[in-house]
Amino acid sequence: MKSMHLSILLVIALSPMLYAQKNDDLIKFDSTFVRARIIKFNLLSPIAETFSGAYENVFSPETSLQISVFINAYGFGVTPEYRFYLSATPAPSGVYIAPFLRYFEVDGYDATFGGGLVIGKQNLYKNKITIDAFFGPSYNTFVIDEVFKFGLRAGITVGFNVKSRH
Numbered sequence: 001m002k003s004m005h006l007s008i009l010l011v012i013a014l015s016p017m018l019y020a021q022k023n024d025d026l027i028k029f030d031s032t033f034v035r036a037r038i039i040k041f042n043l044l045s046p047i048a049e050t051f052s053g054a055y056e057n058v059f060s061p062e063t064s065l066q067i068s069v070f071i072n073a074y075g076f077g078v079t080p081e082y083r084f085y086l087s088a089t090p091a092p093s094g095v096y097i098a099p100f101l102r103y104f105e106v107d108g109y110d111a112t113f114g115g116g117l118v119i120g121k122q123n124l125y126k127n128k129i130t131i132d133a134f135f136g137p138s139y140n141t142f143v144i145d146e147v148f149k150f151g152l153r154a155g156i157t158v159g160f161n162v163k164s165r166h
Contacts, residue, residue, distance in 0.1 A: 033061045033090040038130055040159035042068075049073060054157065056083075061090035066098070077104035079153075081118070093124045100153070102138065114140035118153055130159035 035058055042052035054068040068079040079102045087094025101115045120134025135154035 036092045036124070036161045037163040038092060038159040038161050040130065040132065040157040042155045042157050044155050045070070056092060056159070058091045064091050075104060075106040075108070077102060092122055092130060095121050112140045112142045114138055116153055128161050130161065132157045132159065
């Protein structure tokens with residue numbers, strides 16, 4: 001059952017990449033658009049006794065895919081999210097909304113699967129450094145001990161653009 005959830009999660013997370021690669025040549029980039037690949041670290045993770053990192057791949061001036069991973073004393077999780085940038089400035093800068101899925105494996109034998117929607121704002125400085133703040137509701141399909149079905153996902157990340165091209 002866990003492997004089926006993980007397989008579904010991977011298919012959903014990777015399918016936008018195939019579409020973006022196919023249409024790469026059709027997109028006309030303006031001079032402010034940066035094809036960024038950003039590695040991020042969540043500054044709020046230590047408060048939750050968690051290590052959290054993410055990788056964001058910008059596909060177009062309006063969209064990107066971010067994959068987050070986190071590890072804590074109870075297990076590990078993966079959170080893919082597809083970002084829709086709403087600002088006049090091209091991605092990865094500006095206000096965005098992002099539906100997300102979450103898989104969390106607990107103590108190697110139990111797991112939860114859920115999702116939600118976040119709203120956030122990310123700033124890109126000199127095409128190298130990002131600061132991203134986000135929050136939104138989440139829902140888990142399975143409750144483990146004291147884990148609630150409904151929750152809040154929030155974070156403040158600092159990121160580094162490891163590759164950019166116009």
